[in-house]
Amino acid sequence: MLNLNLPTLASSIVKSGATTMATTTTQQCYVHPVVLFSVLDHYLRRNDNQERVIGTLLGVRSDDGRVVEIRSCFAVPHFETEDQVEVDMEHHRTMFALHKKASAREQIVGWYATGSSLSKYAALIQDFYSREAAPFSAVHLVMDTELTDGQLAIKCLQGAPIGAGAHPENCMFLPLPYELQYPDAELTALQAAADSKDSEEGYAVLISDMEQLENSIEELKAMLVRVTAYVQGVCRGEEKPNNVIGKYLMDMLAVVPKIDSKQFSTLFQTHLQDILMVAYLTNLTRAQLNIADRLQRIV
């Protein structure tokens, strides 16, 4: 059983265990959330009696191949029995060709699988994907869909050859530090998904910006209350002071811009006028449109 989420340890292993193969080792991996959702969806749609699903990971690499960003993925049908594994390569090739048309930059960077432990054919599949991802090494992403320990663990691994001869069956999977990446646009989508998780009906209704802002302000207020309670607790000596939290608070207070009162009120007034004017003009336009529309129906 591989234990992960130890970035410092992991990278040291990668360095010391660096392979002598022609492939360049990957050292850092970024994962886009859409990949994780795709894997889960694939797992949910697996065939009967199928324990795990696999698929191809697509993404981009830095020029030296040390940093890899996994941007999307697609499912590949496969079939495991006691003594052999079949992977539908035709499907893999077709899908990759189709993907290329839509997003030309994305390359094959590795493969994913689900399950709490590595498949016994992982080495074989890894060998195949290493060739696909050449000249770089392939990344293997494992998602624990069985929710061992009540958490959905995500691991990134990379293969390193062991033993004297280069046998495809001989492969050691080394942990690879990874970080999830949230571009601003995706955050909003994830927020919607999070709302659906918290709502009682099980789905999220998209709400207006104003309501969204209101929710944010409520959250902010709750946070302020919590921080205030903590600070007062520390001041009274009831709570044990924590330097790290103190540092955070300092940092936060320091970034509040110090603006001269007079300057602020000028800025405030100008912006207020701008906003009101824009609102007035757009409302006027809308009223005009409405009138024009009604008139036209009379004519």
Added chain:
Amino acid sequence: MAGETKHAKPMTSLLNEDNQLAAFDASTIPKQLLPVLDVEKSVALKVVKVDPLAVLKIVKHARESFPTSVNGQLLGLEINGVLEVTNAFAVPTQLGTEEDMTNYQIEMIQSLREVNIDSSSVGWYQSTRLGDFMQQPLLDVQASYQASPSASAVVLIHDTSKSEQGGNLSLRAFRLSAAYLELARKESFGTGDLAAQGLTYGNILEELPVHVEGSSLAKALVAELQWPRGVEAELLAEMQRPSSFNAKLRARRLADRSAVADDAEAADDSALLPARAAAYLGRPTGALGLDQSGGSLSRQLEAISELIDEHVHDANQWMYWKRGEAKVKNARAQFVQRRAQANVAREARGEPADADVPEAELDRMFCPLPEPSRLDALLNTANLNLLTKGVTQSRGPALTKMFMAQGLHEAN
């Protein structure tokens, strides 16, 4: 140990063989699935339910090709008035012919079917930048989707820059209204037709509510992403930002780039989260270029003034036509009158009256110009309406944020 055999082998096929379809027995279907067989579509579409996976795919595609407008296919199922969108795929913009496009989509759907993904198309999505998506091509494509009465296809409109700026997902589902489809079928968009069908700029498209709902596993994943195991320990152990997306999103929503103190601040973003430059790799230029310069509002206003110009132009053109029509009508009335007078005069002189000119002849003699199609003007108005509405709505949060900043300042 046997070697790996890598050869093509279709694992599953959702399509039944013909003979199996013939032996299809409706009574074996569970009751809750019966509405699927509702081929007549007696139940109107009420709501669009989108899986987070589809949302993320749309968002990713739109973000990567920003500011170009992109589109793609939606896959899913319609059941009992609820349209479930479970997956989506991008359609490349630079594909040459129509045939290439169709082939690409067919191939993609077939490949996805092999891995048990819903293979029926339930519509398409399009990204927009300013919110003026009401364009002729969009209506035409959607009309072709809605061509058969049983097709419950929607178009999802995603506004990338609005989502990024407001920190609030902007995803709207639309269908063409019956009134528009009726007029489009007849290809007549005269003033009279519009009035008769009651088609105005506001009801070309009908909006459907969008719900976002994922599987339980997806919800577990979101929970994991929000508060990864051990994040608190990590937070305390070192000065590191949590990988939770909550903090970042909150900061995004509270920050108003066009609000107070453009020059003096640069702090609103970092005010809420400890700054740590994220190590992005090959960050797409679009991500940085996404209307973050506060120029979004001015661009919107520019677009609005352009549309107003166009609107005035359209109105003038219509007035011109109206004048022309009135002139012709006038001439015709005068002609008839003159003739009647002449006849009266003849009768007075005891001469036989001229036969009345038949209506058809009159129509031929005084043929008014055909009315120009009002569709362009209508779409223009609809866009103008969308844009102004967007701007008006964005002012509310802007005002709120300004007063928040004031409160903060006074507390200092």
